[in-house]
Amino acid sequence: MAPLRAWGRASLVTALVLVGACTAKLGETDGTTGSGGPNGGGSHVGGGGVVEKPTSFSPAVMRRLNRVEYNNTVRDLLGTELRPADAFPVDDLGGGFPTVGSSLSLSPAYVINYEASAHALIDDLFSSETRWAQHVPCAIDTEGDACATSVLREFARKAWRRPVTDDEVTSLLHPLRVAEAEGFTPTDGLRHALAAVLLSPYFIFKVEVSPDQLDGYELATRLSYSLWGTMPDEALLQAAAAGELLEDDGLAAQVDRMLADDRAKAFLDNFAARWLDYHDLEKHEVNADVFAEFTPELGEAMKQEANRFIYDALISDAPVSDMLTAQHTYVNEQLAAHYGITEPPPAGVTPGEFWRVDTSAANRGGLLTLGALLTHTSLTSRTSPVKRGDFVLKHLLCGEIPPPPPEVEGIPDSGAAANETLRERMERHSSDPACSGCHKVMDPIGFGLENFDGIGRFRTHDGAKEVDATGTLPDEVHFEGALELAAILSTDERFPFCLTKHFMTYSIGRVLKGNVDEAWAQYLTQQAVAEGGSLRSIIKNVILSEAFRRRAVE
Amino acid sequence: MDKTRRKLAEARLRSRRRFLQTAGVTITLPLLPSLMWERRASAQTDACDKPKRFVAYMFGNGVHKAEFKPAGSGSTAFNVSGDDWQLPAPLRTWEDLKSDIVFVSGLENMERRREAGDHGLGCGALLTARMPTREKPRSSMSVDQAIADKIQECHSGVHSLQLGTHSVGYHDGWGTFYTQNISWRGEVIRNADGTVTFPHGDATPLGKENDPRAVFDRLFAGYDPNESEAEAARRRALRKSVLDTIVPHGDSLRNRLSVEDRAKLDELFTGIRSLELEIEAGHGANCMPPEQPRMGLTNNDAFRDQLNTMHDLMVVALQCDITRVITFMQTDPISDRNFSYIPGVNGAGGVTSDHAGSHHSGDPAMIEQYRAMVNWKMEQIGSFIRKMKEATDIDGGPLLDNSLVWVGSEIGDGDAHDHQDLSVITAGKLGGLVTTDRHVRFPPGGWRDYDKVKTYGDFYLTLLDLFGVQATGFGDDGVEAITWHR
Known part of the structure; x- marks a missing residue:
């Protein structure tokens, strides 16, 4: 197998670390990463050579179902249309994901909601004779405990994702x-x-009690929530019962089956929207005097666009870097109008439906020019080159930029020349020594995306003046515009590495830390890249690894 | 048939969610004080001498500190009242409330422990006086929870409410558990001499409720004025059987879990016990539910409507004695809500939003804009305190007189991001324990003179004492009670 190319952009690491007041960390991981952001960069990045398989890792804390998982689970368990978890308090994030055990607390308010929800769900089940009969095929009022016992044994098996003991049935x-x-x-x-x-x-919890290697049912649950965001289906439970999941072939076959299934689309909302931070886009606030066009509906359409775009990567064998250089996206009528795409939709497209468009004529590219990303990295009334630069470094390359000191977003108007562009104002601003360290790293990347306004539209002018979309990466690589930036990033080995780390955090459910986790991420990225570096190969390598299949190895 | 039954079930899930979805009017509360207390007398006797309420009202992104101090705030300590102090300019709309408040200035919270990420740090420490930890939720009991535990010794009902207006994951490098929550539950040690200790350790942030409709449900769902006590008891027994059923599951699981996993399991069963108490208390029976509030979230300033509705619900929850302790986050820290509709928000610096607007960099036009934002926030908080003042309590006096409302932000100066020379406002006399219409100033001390500096921890020791809790210390630096209440 081919060794991973020598993490060639090591000079960028050095550049970042050395930048003045900004102690940007791309080359170290010490477990102190805040739970909102991605995990730190790789300590081995820049070292080159083949990475050996690590031999240890630490355990994750028991996880409860998060809100999305709860809604999906009761939908699949009961066939309900109710979404009770929408009313639960919001889940806290760990490493950017609501799937990390140590960050998922369970306050009394959740329990109040769980109880109300349990009763409402069973009332709802009772309200449908058809669905009630599926779960209660016997006559409880005449057959009594014999009926209750068989009903509860089967219902608990599905709900608890494993066979239940006689004692447990009796308790019920x-x-x-x-x-x-x-x-x-x-x-x-x-x-x-x-x-x-x-x-x-x-x-409520994804219970794991096996001391080391997860048993088939525990693995089925981990797998199912990682790929589908919901409970295992019968096929998966049967594979668990037959011991197939404990074998590489059996596990790999299930991953293939599950990714090909329509339910894998849940992966987009659960994983992709968190990785790229567009999960709450419909709640993004704008100043309507400046961006009257942005509505929650448009935000929702942008989320759909991003999901559809990334879904292509999920079902393709192309390397993940193709997401950066792609020349297509998906739009509905609203989004096409928003992006100024005049090409009419293909025949048969119904109102609101999305279709695939070539973006080369619209000055747009792949991942970097998704409306969702450009909008959530903007302020209410303008773009934020700081946020965009920070986004590229943190979410795509897993660098760690320290949180801003005071005086970041406000750009003093005093001394402003008439018709100054945002870029010109900011360049004056970042001459302030207190801020200049980080700004010198982040702003020049964000400047390169200035051809896109605060709600993702292509523009040639900022106010009256022409946009200058030249940008610079920390290692003094210059580029102009989003497409050139995307091309540069697509050759950066840290992009697949960073994606692996995000998927590990999300699926294993714990904030990565220490050299051991770094080593796992590097090893698994190396394996995936050797197999072509597709998103599927990253997912599969992680899931087939001991890091996913075992609870802890000392 | 199916259709009717389904409708019933949906009605149960949203049971008393009778809010109209149409745009427009905010709620009015046609409370009937006589009815309010009638049922209560027959239901249970209240062992507390006199009801005391506590509200912590947090607002985000600090203040323009240069203006947020009464005149004469220098480096010396003082305690002045009446005509000897005047409201600072941002409280210009509070003249009618001046006689109900204490303005406390010069306190410190975590300045000496500062690390990058001031909003998360300050918010995590806001009611705990505990320095956050990067990796996972670690803290200790927040002051509101310590008070609520004490109150529950003599008052059955909802232990406490945690409310807010949004949770969209703003953070500055600390976990979202420090920026989406201000109430925390941690370990409590009850000492032989009657004092309590709140150790530092793994702790549970109490996620807040942002939807006024869900709050309304929580307060009034299941209340049926026509149900007999016997019927209600039968219903409660069956409902409680569900909780009893799962107790053995916890017992059997607990032995097979690691220490950290066990802590998660215990969170579930702590909630189960607290739910049991709520079921027994049968809350909601103390007053007639108010008419369903109407709220519209379609206007540009829908946020103001949401605030108004939340304010009304908080007042009704306290007035109906459903709960006695509430924490409220007007926004999360670092909130970047659009504020372009506030008069005076002029787009200076190219920004019109909350957090971006707080970083004025000393620019006069941006300061003007930030001033308008802070004034607006104070106006909203004032309107809440006014509602507390206008509501009638059991003794016929204003609800505010038997309450203490704490008002503060996660940072001091919004632009400078500091945690020293902080101001907090308290409103209400707490049944006569607090003497109002005063400005109490503690010497801010400066960065290197922490021995003389008084902290939030010290402040909270006094606050706890007012509620009958004698703590051995509070947070990282609460060592001695200080006099701010009289």
Whole structure:
């Protein structure tokens, strides 16, 4: 297998570390990364050579279902249209993802919501004779405990994602006893017992108790939530029961099956939208006097665009860097108008539907010019080259830029020349020694994206003056515009490496730290790149690794 | 058939969510004080001498500190009242509230421990006086939770509410658990002499509720004035059977988990116990639910409507005695909400949003804009305190008189990002324990003279004492109670 090319942009690392007041960390990881951002860079980056397979790693903390996972799970378990978790308090992030155990707290407010939700879900199930009969195929009021026992055993097996013990089934009969004593019907009792299944820690948490290697069911759960954001289906549970998931071939076959399944689209909202930070785009606020065109609907359309664009990468064998250099995107009528794409939609496209367009004529490219990314890295009334530069470094290259000191966004108007562009004002601003260190790193990258306004439209002018979209990367590589920047980044080995790290954090559920995790990420990236470097190969290498399949190795 | 049953179920999920979705009017609360307390008397007796309420009201992104101090705030300590102090300019709309407040200035919180990420640091320490930890939620019991625990010894009902207006993950390098929450639960040690200790360790941030409709549900769902007590008891027994069912699951699982996993499991069962208490208390029975609020989120200044509605719900929750402790985040720190609709927000520096506007870099036009933003926030907070003052309590007096509302931000000066010479405002007399209409100044001391500096931790020791909690210390630096309340 070919060694990973020598992490050739090492000079960039050096440049970043040496930049004045800015202690940007691209070359170290010490576990102190804030939980909102990606994990630190690789200490071995720049070292070159083949990376050996690491031999140890630390355990993750038990995870509860997050809001998205909860909604998806009850949808698949009960066939409900209710989305109870929308009302739960927001999940905190770890390493940028709401799947990290140590960051997913469970305050009393969640428990109040869990209980209300459990009752509402069972009431909803009861409200549909068809669905109720699927779960309760016997006559509870005449057959009593015999019916309840079989119903609860099967329901708990699905809900808890594993076979249940006799003791556990017996414990679930308690509400039927109370119902009896208080003069309620057996049906009332059973409804409360079913609700108890949904309030149990075995449902709320992705329980893992195997001491080292995950058992088949634990692995099925990890796999299912990583790729589908929901509970395992019957095929996966059967594979777990048959021991197939413990074998490389069996596990790989399931990954292929699951990625090919439509449910893999959940991966986009769960992983991609967090990796690239566009998850809450519809809540992005703008100053309507400046950006009247931006509405929550447009934000939603931009999210759809990004999801569809990244889905292509998920089902393709092309290297992930192709996302950067792509010459296409997806638009609906609203987004096409927004981007100034005049080419009419192909025949048969219905209103609101998305279609694929070639972007070369519209001065747009791939990932970097997605409306979602350009908008969420802007302020309410203008672009923010700082945020855009920071985004490229942190989210695409996994560099760590320290949080801003005071006086970042405000650009004094005093001394402003008439008709000054934002770039000109900011260049004056970053001559302030207190800020200049980081700004010298971040701003020149963001400047290169100035051809796109605060809501992602291509522009040639900022106010009356022409945009200067020349930019500079920290290692003094110069470029002009988004397309050239994308071409440069597409050759940077840190891009696939950074994607691997994000996927590891998300799927294993813990903030990566220390040299051991770095080594795993490097080793797995190397394996994936040797196989062509597609998104699928990254996912598969992580999932097939011990880092994913074992709980801890000392 | 299916359709009808489904409708019933949906109605239950959104049970009393009777908010109209149409744009426009904010809520009015047609409360009937006589009805309010009628049921309560028959339901349970209240062991507290007199109800005391606590609200912590946090606003984001600091103030323009040069102006946010009453005249005469220098380097010496003083405690003045009445005509001897005047409201600072940003509180110009508070003249009618001056007699209800104490302005406390010169305090410090974490300045000496500063690291990059001032908003997250200050927000994490806001009610805990604990320095955040980068990797995971570590802290100790926040002051509101310590107060709520004490109150629950004599008042059954909702332990406390954590409310806000959004949670969109703003952060500055610290975890979102420090920027989306201000209430924390941690370990409590009850000492033999009656004092309590709040050790530092893994702690649970209490996620907040942002949707006024969900808050309304929480307060009034399940309340049926026509149900008999016997019927209600039967219903409660069956509901509690669900909680009892899962207890053995926890017991069996606990033995097979690591220490850290066990802590997560315990969070679930802490919540289960607290829910049990709420079910027993049967809250919502103390007053007639107010008419459903209407709210529209379509206007440019929908944020103001959301604030108004939340303010009304907080007042009604306290007035109906459903809970006695609330924390409220007007925005999350670093919030960059659009503020272009506020008069005086002029687009200086090319920005019109909250956080971006707070960094004025000394530019006069940007300071003017930031001033307008801070004034607007103060106007909203003033309107909440006014509602507390206008609401009638059980004793016939203003609700505010039996309450203490704490107002503060996660940082001091919005532009300079500091944590020293901070100002907090308290409103309310707490049943006579607090003497209002005063400015109490502690000498800010400066960066190298921390021995003389008084901290939020010190302030909270006094606050806890006012609620009957004798703590052995508070946070990283709360060592002695200080006099700000009289």
